[in-house]
Amino acid sequence: MNELKRRETTRANTPLIATRDLAKHFTVGKTMRPGSGRTLYAVDDITLEVHQGETLGLVGESGSGKSTLGRCLTRLYDPTSGTLEFDGSDITRTGERGLLPVRRRMQMIFQDPSASLNPKRRVRDIVGEAVRVHGIRKSNAVDHWLEELMDIVGLSAEYLDRYPHEFSGGQRQRIGIARALAVEPELIVADEPVSALDVSVQAQIVNLFSDLRERLNLTYIFIAHDLAVVRQVSSRVAVMYLGSLVEIGKTDALYRAPRHPYTQALLSAVPQAENRGKRQRILLEGEIPSPLDPPKGCKFSTRCPFAADRCRSERPKLQDFGDGHQVACHYPLDAAAD
Template sequence: MTTAAPASRAGAAPRPALDGRPLIEARSLSKHYHVGKTILPGSGRVVHAVEDVTLAVRAGETLGLVGESGSGKSTLGRCMTRLYDVTKGELLFDGADITKVQGNALRRLRRDIQMIFQDPSASLNPRRRVGDLIAEPLIVHRIRPRNEIRARLEELMDLVGLPVDYLGRYPHEFSGGQRQRIGIARALAMEPRLIVADEPVSALDVSVQAQIVNLFADLRERLALTYIFIAHDLGVVRQVSSRVAVMYLGSIVELGDTDTVFDRPAHPYTEALLSAIPIPTADAGARRQRIILEGELPSPLNPPKGCKFSTRCPIATDRCRAERPALRVLPDGRSAACHFPKNQGIAA
């Protein structure tokens, strides 16, 4: 896992005021896939992509979602936007159950929840002009009268920092950062309240990443947006997020205020992830000791009976291998799924 962002959030954009209520909430949410299934009874196996996730995102906040590749971050994000159907559990948006909404109800939900994808080249139709791509949701969802669409397109281009005359060009004529700005403009066209950004800067150069991150922060302030920000880059997550959730093998293992989690990780997996962040300092003594995880990486087809991290955890005991820890609230307010949480000063 690589990162080049600073280890602190000094100079980061101010956070919008939070009203305390959940805008979107997952309750014991799971997403399973059946593989190798045939007509024979009992055939096939189940991939536990997301398992028993309970998570609430408050209106106005940015929640960072981090973890290794295959941890279930993107799958959870797609479940929360209802791009994927939920296998078990509940999903609530602004207090209303959206777990199984279909038809016109799902269509209306698309106005409130939008997703920005990792690869802007793959998410933009190369045969259509930028103006047509951004205008399509305005027309399909009848958000604006046709005589107001041009003015709205110009407003959206200004929001994302692109010249208006770019509306007549095709996606291949732009750089990666410009294409991502176009994707952001298309998501904003729906006037959403929640945006799920799935690795929105990982495919961009480092210098362009900073520009897009600053754009996200600016849009949050100007439009009172709520973000779920999925990323590998822990430095970027620290810069943009007010809270962070750490996922491992489909489950959340730690959740809390960003500074608390980064400065004093409670879960051994979080500690190992954070040890990979390079600290830009000439003082070698200030650098973290890199934690190299050993042991076998479990398969989501057959997760361990006890703690999912027990096969790689340096402090695992027989209790960890036999009993799966619940995600419980610790004295400092964050939550961790560990029998022996660190940096708490208490007995487990």
């Protein structure tokens, strides 16, 4: 009995997905000439843990590497270096055959529902393909499971025999969600799942995500640039800048008192209700540097109003400031200053 309890405790403390120094680099401009091409540092030394049942919001400007990281976490991209673990097992270099059972447990929902659904196939085939590949249901029970999935995401079962072009954007995203749920995953990486939708539809999809998390005990990595949406759905938030994590913390604490200047600038743009006060708008000067030639020190030093000589020469590492709040900054902001 004690051994069983020990195993259960170990399982509960093991992150569902974890990375250590994970990096993804691309070679661009490569030709037949030896030594040609340049390295694009899309994701750079990411160390991260996500536990069962939580929702991690991943935010940052366009080009910060959020989507690339999401694809590395689901092994749609092979990492260049570092390690990736799922439920305690290293899957960094696992081959396709070995990944098959893991892929059932992790799924991805893409930004553009129109592009992610095959226009030549009916919904029944799109959603049902993975069910048959993974053997989730016996052949005579597949149709019933597909009808149940449609009900779960708020669509009629009669839609199963229609094609993607016959639906609205919100309905297509619900189909994409049904496809992800079809194999009964534990982890879902949602890559900007509401950014292509109208505002009114966004609220419906966000509410659906919240309902599914409670109903199916799902774990989410929710990638978005809309910080108001992220605050609504996330238990923790990780902030990315130019391929690196600059701040991680519990949602309320991070939104209330950001400690990295970049996080502070992002949050200053979020509309505030009048009775909650307003942050002073912080306008960042200049453009985000090219991932082909990132700054040598802190990647944010070229735009940071507080940058010093140390920032331009030494890259900061994530430091823990208590309660899981981590910041990669040589001169973090005072937690009580905001």
